Every structure is written in structure tokens, then in C-alpha cells.
Amino acid sequence: MSRLGSLGARLYRGEVGYDFVGKRKIWYGISILITITAIVGLAVRGLNMGIEFSGGAVFTTPKTAVTSAQARQTAQDASGHTAVVQKLGNDTLRLQVSDLTPDQSRKTQQALAKKLGVDTDKVNTDIVGPSWGDQIANKAWWGLGIFMVLVVIYLAIAFEWRMAVAALIALVHDLTITVGVYALVGFEVTPGTVIGLLTILGYSLYDTVVVFDGLKESSKDLTKQTRFTYSEIANRSLNSTLVRSINTTVVALLPVAGLLFIGGGFLGAGMLNDISLALFVGLAAGAYSSIFIATPLVADLKERDPQMQALAKRVRARRASEAAKADSGEPRDGEEHGEDGEPQDAAPAGVVGQRGRTDGRNRGGRGRSQGRRR
């Protein structure tokens, strides 16, 4: 762990790092591939919609000696529809019958109870009318829409529109991937899944926002210097918050993993499982997208800004001239002195050796990057 700690330090100082922004095309490509796969999967396989969306009933029996086959027969006889029976860990059965009306469902419940020799109300039932799923889905869409609009407005105010756009794209990206995974793997979509999906909204953005916050901080006085372009600053900021991103993701995933384990291992199925599954996929996608997609997108958008283009030009000009100077053998000591001139500069270590870029040596010396001044 302490190794991670010092890795954190080196990341923070920019000694090591990954050029997220520079290699963005690769990651865009990967994301587009994944997204297309997800969409194709969705189109071809479709989602396996649970009872809650098609209407029908789910029965969970108490502990019983009745076999799955017997129970299925009973349910099918009583309901006239195909029943799916699942044996749960603790000798209980879970029967699912689609397309039932509430009345048929109640009849089936009674038949099952009779077969099992228990009271009717000892059989857990979940009866859902066919319109309910549409309602939930509808409301979820509404929630999604409203939330996106609000969040874009908020981010545009708190940060700027480019970040808002990038965050939104990352969000859609996460949702698409999660839904795609559901389609491809064939997990059943239930209200629990919807809850999980909607939570990803908050979570994915939460992560993105933390990264953006660091980015905003780093790029505050960007135009007053000529050392780094926006993309470089963005990349640096990403790397320096990388440890936090990893920690956050791990800490967020751990409880969800607990849920998933318990939900899947203990109860066989149900709300816990559904929520945690969607969350797990979504969280992973969210952590990925805020680093590999959202920030590079912001950088891309930013570099189109005339101000930033001008900056990039100045930076290039400066580097060219410095390269010339370096060739002429300007002593490096001079740079050190310049640094000392800055008050408050307790530990200037950070700037030196910007991640071993080819030109890092040249940029190394004077002053600190604007981003790190506080």
C-alpha cells in the first residue's frame, strides 16, 4: 500500500503518469467499439424484461419438499401459462409466470398453497399488472431526462459548458454500456435494475465532477503562462487525482460487491441482486469514463477555443526558443535561482521532469506550473 502511496506522490509530481489526453484517440476508439457492441447487443438480443414489466406474478414458496417440476405443473395448470421455476438455496421455490391478470395470479397462488399444504398467505406473491412496468420505465425516463437537463445546467454554471457536455457524453456512455451488458449477458431487467441504473447517474457524475474539479483548479490561470497547453494541464490534473479516483472506485465498489455477493449468494435473486449488479457494471464504467473519456473530451473541446489555440501557439513558440537556447548550452542552475525567487515555494520538486516527455527537460526549470499554485 505504501508503494501505492509513493506512486501517488510520483503521480502527483508528474514524475510518472499516463498520457490519457495524448492517447485519447485510442480510448475513444475503444469506447466507441464497446458502445457499438452494446447497442448491437441491445438491438439484436434485446433486454430480458422481468415480470414487473410484462405483467404477471412471482411466487416464492416457503421451505418445501415439493419438487420444482411438481410446482411448475401446479402453477401451469392453475394459470394456463408457462411457469419458470427456480430453486433457491434454502429449499424454497421461486415461480415466475408471465402475462397473468391479477385474478389468475391469485388463483395460482391458492393452487400452489394447496399443493404445498400451507396457508395461502404463506406464499409470497408479487403480482404486477401489465401497465405498471411501463409506468416505472416511463417515470425513469422522465427522471433521466430531467436530471440530465438539471445537471448540464448546474455543471455549466459551476464549471463551464464544455465540461457539462463532456460529463453528459460520459454519462450516456456509462448508461449505454451498462444496458448493453444487460442485453448481452441476458440479465433480467427489474425495477431494481432501474434503481441501479438511475443511481449510476449520480455516481458516474459524482466521479466525473471530482475529476473536473481538479481540472478546473489546475487550469485556473492557464492563459497567464506559456509553459503548458490545456491538454497537458488536463493530463497532469488527471494523473494527480488518479489515486483518489482509484480509491474512490474501490471504496464504492466494495459495498456493492458485498451486496452482489449477498444478493446472489443468499437470496438467489431479488432486489439486492438487481440493484448491485447494475451498480457494479455502471460504477466500473463510470470510473473508466471520467478518466478516459470525459477529461480528454474536455481537452478536445477546449483546444478548439481560440484562447486556448493561442496559448498552444505561444507554448510551441516558447518551446522552440527554449530548445534553441538549450542547444546553446544555457546553464541549468540559472533556472534554479529563478525558482527560489518565488516566495512560498516550499517544495518545487513537482515540476521537474514532467513525465519524461521528450521536451520535459526543457520545460522543467523555471517556476511551477500554474496549476499547482494555490
Added chain:
Amino acid sequence: MAAPKKGRRSPGGQGRPGRVLALILIAMVALTGGMFASGHTTPRLGIDLAGGTSFTLEAKNEPGKPNAINETNMNTAVGIIDSRVNGLGVSEAEVQTQGSNHIIVNIPRGTNAKQARKQVGTTAKLGFRPVLTATAGVKTPEPAPSASGKAGDKDKGDKDKASDKPDDKSGDKDGKSKESVKPSGSAAPSASTGQQGRAVSDALKADGTPSPRATASVSDGKNGSTDPKKDEAKKDGQSPSPAPSASGGTDMAALQKKLDALDCSTPQGRAQANEAAASARAEDPVVACRKDGSVKEILGPVAVEGTAVDKASAVFDSQGGKGWLVQLKFNSEGAKKFADVTGKLAAKQSPQNQFAIVLDGEVVSDPSVSTSIGGGQAEISGGFDQQGAQDLANVLSYGALPLSFDVVTETTVTAALGGEQLRAGLIAGAIGLGLVVIYLVAYYRGLALVALASLACSAVLTYTIMVLLGPAIGFALNLPAVCGAIVAIGITADSFIVYFERIRDEIREGRTLRPAVERGWPRARRTILVSDFVSFLAAAVLFVVTVGKVQGFAFTLGLTTLLDIVVVFFFTKPLMTLLARRKFFASGHPWSGLDPRRLGVRPPLRASRRRPSAPVDPKEA
């Protein structure tokens, strides 16, 4: 969001962390104390954890009446369903609206879900039925049907022919002068009479107080001329002629028997009677209880449907000195029927000049009529207090509610499964928490103590608030809410991570712990606020827009997000400030999680040249 807290913080944060800490500790103690004082030490559990039955009803507009789904109508419907379900003797059934067009009915385990479902699933029906016989509410010891029965019969026959004869009259609800109900000896059968001293309707009318009156003077069908009646009867598709009377005859005897057997004096008896009466067809006569149980009555077929009421409102009549009264407005068809029926009723003697306002088989009010009321407007007066008038107006309005309800979901959870789910949720939470603790300790060492204390603080606050919200706003912990709480562990822990990483960054810059803690805070604070705001926004939108299970989840998520901010501001930060003064942390003990060497602060050559003591500043200890 930040602004107010910032203000409070700056004096407290740096200067008096102890005071801020004390404040939140006091708050925690107070909440815990409040929890014990309120007598609830565990959160109220939802149906899926405690066992029970839960219905979701979806409101539908009745054909031809769009836009009826609004808050007022829904709230009235909730009131009616609530009294219906709880009237079963089901205790603690809970009825509430959700979203714009759903009503959730939660019935705890141990009650008859089937019966409850029946109650919940049927549409509330309001109707005006003529009173044929009225008698005291207790079980009649010796039925004395005899002649009176026949009389009733005849009446009924007549009425049937006349189609429906509803009517209204003025009456009052309970309490005070119950003029409307009196059994006067004459036509009324049997025992009804003497028992209650208040068989005074006529007298009361004479007093002027309780009489019903038509506000609108004009009515076509006045006086109940026969022709219109016949017309109406035909319209209604009832066979006008003798058939009804014949059947009515046998019915009447049976009804009288039923009436005798009826016991309106106990809630159970009333519930049964109501159920039976509610399920009867509109064209059949029924026996029913007055709401307060004091009177039972035989009622004729529905004369005017409740849906014919356009509007009902309680008004105070200051000019006429009649006090509170209920004004009714019928739609055109209703007005006609009403005029018709009142005309007929007015000619009769008490109690047959009364009509009963029947809601779900229960007689809510049974005013008497002294004259035909036309024009579609009527008012019911006499002995109301404000509450009484408003209640009746509500009931009448409900009859006018163009809503019907479908049961869209029905969930029955046995106590066993509920307990299991609760246990699974708790275990999942414990495992999740355990994993987070292990990770934090491994990574942050001593700092993890701060994180754990903060998590514990957050847990105490969340738990006590959830418990207190149970009685306060009816919050019930359900499975999605448990999930929300577990997911929130991550969000809460992240706030600490953001802050810790900031502090460590500051230390990497070469600062000593105390300044690092203070300098790291403003930036960490902003990040935490911004990101928590997004999370809260998501929760709020979900809560407002969605229904059912999603809502419980959103609620917990929002609550824990808010608490996260409280905890970070008022607990974690001050605690950090205090701890930064301890040698263990300030000196960067290897187990403190703040060891500069482990954090990779190199005493760089340059730095040491300039500032010998740079990275670690022992004087702080």
C-alpha cells in the same frame, strides 16, 4: 450551498474545532435521546422487510371526465380508502399517494389481506337511496315485521316504478338534532319508534333548523308528477310496472329479517353490513347502518348516483342563521332525477321522506325532504358544525370524483421472507462496511481512524434520523432503502478520501501537517460540496419523479448525502484539526498514514539547501 456553512466554519474550523465537535456530539446525543424518548428504537420496517401486503392503485379517469386526477381528488380518495381499510379493524394500515396518480396501501401482516384487497380494489360508490325503514342501531330482539313491512313494500314498489328516487333532503350528520332519522310511528315498521326520544323530525322541521331546502326555486318535475317518473324509469331500463313490486314484496320480508339481524352498534357489525351493502347492486334495496351506529335502515334502490353530484361544498350561512350547511350541485341528469325523487319523498311521512347518502354501504347522512327540489341545486342544513359540514361535503364530492382505481401491483411478503431479506441486507451492509474499513486501514493507517469515526458518526445520525422519521413522516425502511444506505457508504467514504488526499498532497508539497490540514480543506470542501450536490440532485429528481421502490432508495440516498456533508463539515474537519496537534500525526509516525517519507516527500537537495527543516516540522508537535 457552501456559503452559509463557510461562514460558520471559518471561526469554528481553525479556531475552535473542539467546540464544533462538541456541537455535533450534542446533536448526536440529542437525536439518540429523542429516539428513546419517542419510544421507537428501531426504524419502522416496510412491508418487504416486516411482512405484509402492499397494493399499488392507479387512478384512472372515468370516461368522459378527463383531467380529474389532481391532488384534491387523490387526497380525498386516500381519505376514503384509509377509512375503508382501517374500518376493517386492520390497525396501522397505511394509505398514501405516490407520484401524481398512484396510491399505495400497505397492510401489515396478520391482517386479512384478501378482505383488505376487496376493500381496496372496489371503487368507492356514493349513492342517494330513499329510506324505507329506520330503526335503532342495535340488534332487534323481536322482529315485528308485520304490517309495517308491507307498507314499506309498497313504497318500495312505488319507488321502483318511479325509477330511482333519490333525493335529497336536508339533514344533518351526526350529533345534534338528528332529525333526519326519526322513526315516527306511522308508516315505519316495527320497533323503530319509541326507542330514541328524538323521533322528532317533523317537529324539528317546524323549528326551521334542519329542513332541507331548495336553493333554486325552479324545478320542473316538482310534486313528483307521475309522468316524469315513468319516463325516467324507462330510461333506466327498469321495468316500470308491477314486477318490481312483486319482487319487492318478498324482498321486503327478507330485508326486514336482515335488518333485525343487523347489529350496527359494534364496529365489526358495521363493517360487515357496509361490505354487504356496498356490494349490492344499485337497483336492489339494502339494509345499512348509520355511520355512528345509532340507526339502521332499509334503503330503497339507488335513486341518484353519486356521480351526478357536480360539486359539494360546506358553507356558513350567516344571513339565514342556519349555520353550517352543505350545498350541492347536480349535473343536468342528476338534477332531474333529484327533483323527481324529492318531490315524491316530500309527500311521504317520516322516515320515508328521508333519503340516505350512502358511501360504500354506509349511511353517511339521511336528511329528510319537505319539498321537491329542482334546479339541480340543494342544500342540506341543520345542526352541522363546521367539521361535520366539511366531512359531508367531502363525501359528496368523492361521489363526484371521476376516478376509478386499478390494482396494478400486489405484493404479499411473509414474515419469514421479510426477516430473511432484512437479515441479508444487514449482512450485506456489514460485509460492505467491513471491506471498506479494511481497505481504509490498510491504505490510510492512522488516518483511517478519522474515517472510521466519521463513518460511525454518520451511521449514528442516519440511524437515529431514520428511526425518528418513522413516526414523524411515516418513513418506512424497505429493501431499496437499505441498498441506498449501503451504496451511501461509498459516497460518504469518498468525502474523506478527497480530503485525505488533499492533505497528503499538501504534505508532499513539503508542508507540515497543521498547515496542510488547513490549506487542504478549502479545496477539499469545494470538491465535496460540488460532487455531493450532484449526488443529491440525482436523489431529489428520482424522489420527485419516480414511484414505489425507487422512491425509498432515492430518499435514503438523499438523506445520507446530506448527512455526509454535515459529518464532513462538523466532525471530520474539526477532528482532523485536533488530531493534527497530536504528536503521533504531526510527526508523521509511520502508522499515522501521514508519514512524509511514505508519501514520497523526498528531502530534495534543492529544498534542503534552502530550508533545512523543510518537509517535517517537529516544532508543531
